[in-house]
Amino acid sequence: MSETSIRAKQATISIIENGFIRILVDEEAEITRKDILEINEAKKKLAGNQPHIVLFIAPIHGNVTSEARAAAASKEVCHNAIAKAIVTKSLAQRLVANFFLRFNKPPVPTKLFSIEKEAMDWLKMMRKANTSHINTIQHRITETTG
Secondary structure, eight states, X not given: OOOSEEEOSSEEEEEEETTEEEEEEOTTOEEOHHHHHHHHHHHHHHHTTSOEEEEEEOOSSOEEOHHHXXXXXXXXXXXXXXXXXXXXXXXXXXXXXXXXXXXXXXXXXXXXXXXXXXXXHHHHHHHHHHHHHXXXXXXXXXXXXO
């Protein structure tokens, strides 16, 4: 893997380890639909067409437009995502994130955290559960076709 980090207009997108994407949004950022699509392109470039987990670090001060929230919850942006964790320490951002979870309803498990380590632990647990589920399905397919 040649690139480990990509700088977008309003965020830095990094691959922490194989299949683990970290999105750090700039302080005071005004995230639009266009920004979400740019972040998604960077994420696809780093993760390839492989399943991955996403850690989204929200700024203390900033905004995500309603169009950006809708794009972030779309099947296109969530393609190949196993799970997403949103980390924020700001009450205002927490309210926006809760609104996103309740009304935009992302198609992958998505959870809100105030502590980054807890978010990372949850994401790793989700990835492990997903891997176990895939292995069980592959084993069943092998048994029925073998």
